[in-house]
Amino acid sequence: MLTNSSTFKLTLVLLIGIISFYSCRTTDKTIIGTNTTTHKNKAELDNRFLIVNKSKSVYANGSDSSISDRVIIALNEVEIRSRKRNIRLIRGECAVFQFAESYAIIKGDYFEVSIKKNHPKPAKPKVWHEPTKNASVFENEDFRIFREQLGAGEERAFHSHLERLVVRLNKVQLTDPRFYPNGQEGVGIQEPNTVKFAEPVEHVVKNLGKIPLFNIVLEFKPQ
Numbered sequence: 001m002l003t004n005s006s007t008f009k010l011t012l013v014l015l016i017g018i019i020s021f022y023s024c025r026t027t028d029k030t031i032i033g034t035n036t037t038t039h040k041n042k043a044e045l046d047n048r049f050l051i052v053n054k055s056k057s058v059y060a061n062g063s064d065s066s067i068s069d070r071v072i073i074a075l076n077e078v079e080i081r082s083r084k085r086n087i088r089l090i091r092g093e094c095a096v097f098q099f100a101e102s103y104a105i106i107k108g109d110y111f112e113v114s115i116k117k118n119h120p121k122p123a124k125p126k127v128w129h130e131p132t133k134n135a136s137v138f139e140n141e142d143f144r145i146f147r148e149q150l151g152a153g154e155e156r157a158f159h160s161h162l163e164r165l166v167v168r169l170n171k172v173q174l175t176d177p178r179f180y181p182n183g184q185e186g187v188g189i190q191e192p193n194t195v196k197f198a199e200p201v202e203h204v205v206k207n208l209g210k211i212p213l214f215n216i217v218l219e220f221k222p223q
Contacts, residue, residue, distance in 0.1 A: 044111070045195055049119045049163060049220060052111055052195050059114045062100045070097045071113040071145065073167050073216050075193055078108030092169055092216060094145060096138055111167055111195060113218060115142065122162040122200065124222035129202065131159040134217075141221070148215035155206040164219035166196045172209030183208050190215065 045052040051059075051067075055075075059067050072080060074089035081087075082103040087095050089108070097103055099117075133156055135147040148166070150156055155177060168190040175183040190213065207213045 045165075045197055047197055048116065049197070050116055050165060050218075051114045052165065053114075054111055055109045057103070057105045057112050059112065060104060061102045062097065063102075064114075066117055067114045068099050068117045069115045069140075069142070070103075071095070071115075071218060072097070072103075072105070073111045073113065075109040075111070075169075078110050079106040080104070081106055092147065092214060094137060094216060096140075096145075109193075113165060119220075121223050122220045125160055125162070125200065125202075127160070129157075129159045131161070132156060137216070143218055143220045145216065145218050148213060148217045150205065150207045150213040152207055152210050152212060155204065158202065158204050160200070160202045161198065162200050162219055162222065164198050164217050166198055167216040167218075168192055168194050168196070169216065170209070170211055170214035172207055172211060172213050174205050174213065175208055176203050177206045178204055181206075 043051050043058075044054045057072075059070050062070070071094055072078065072089070073094045074091055076091055078089040079087070080089070080095060080103050082097070082101065084101070089095060089110075095103075131148075133150060133154070135149060136144070137147055138145040152172075169192055170190065171192050172190050173183050174188040174190065175181070180187075188208075
């Protein structure tokens with residue numbers, strides 16, 4: 001027969017075990033929930049100039065004081081509504097929204113490019129060589145957007161770039177023919193529906209692909 005003291009000790013051990021079991025379950029749920037949320041909200045790209053989200057309009061209300069303009073770049077047919085206008089975009093087209101201008105994406109896949117208000121200015125190069133064969137899309141005091149295009153087998157003469165976001169839409173391979181006329185295996189591949197932030201460069205470019213190069217480039221302007 002158990003004494004009162006033994007009964008008390010047994011009850012205490014059982015209570016501690018139950019509390020520890022539920023504490024572990026609660027901790028596990030918290031960790032899983034935190035990791036899931038972090039992964040879900042992770043941006044495609046986030047640096048000192050901008051934030052890029054894919055098919056998520058994180059800064060649509062225009063009220064974040066750290067963000068200025070937002071650019072929507074369509075990956076397929078995109079429908080946008082705002083107080084000022086309703087917009088329909090096809091692949092490769094874009095729409096620019098200024099600070100405090102809100103919008104709602106009704107349908108479609110896209111990149112939301114959010115420009116940081118206090119981003120650094122790119123250094124002005126000593127000599128500027130304007131890229132040729134591209135098509136201008138938009139320009140303001142801070143940045144310009146152009147359609148980067150180059151036919152299959154074509155070459156773009158020596159030119160310059162500043163810090164820029166490249167949205168790739170066609171799969172081709174690019175090379176600098178001065179050094180690698182036939183390219184390098186696995187190098188210079190433009191994977192569709194991906195983004196890359198590129199540093200300043202001066203180079204020559206050749207399209208080794210069998211289809212045209214098709215990129216949308218958002219390039220920051222020097223002071």
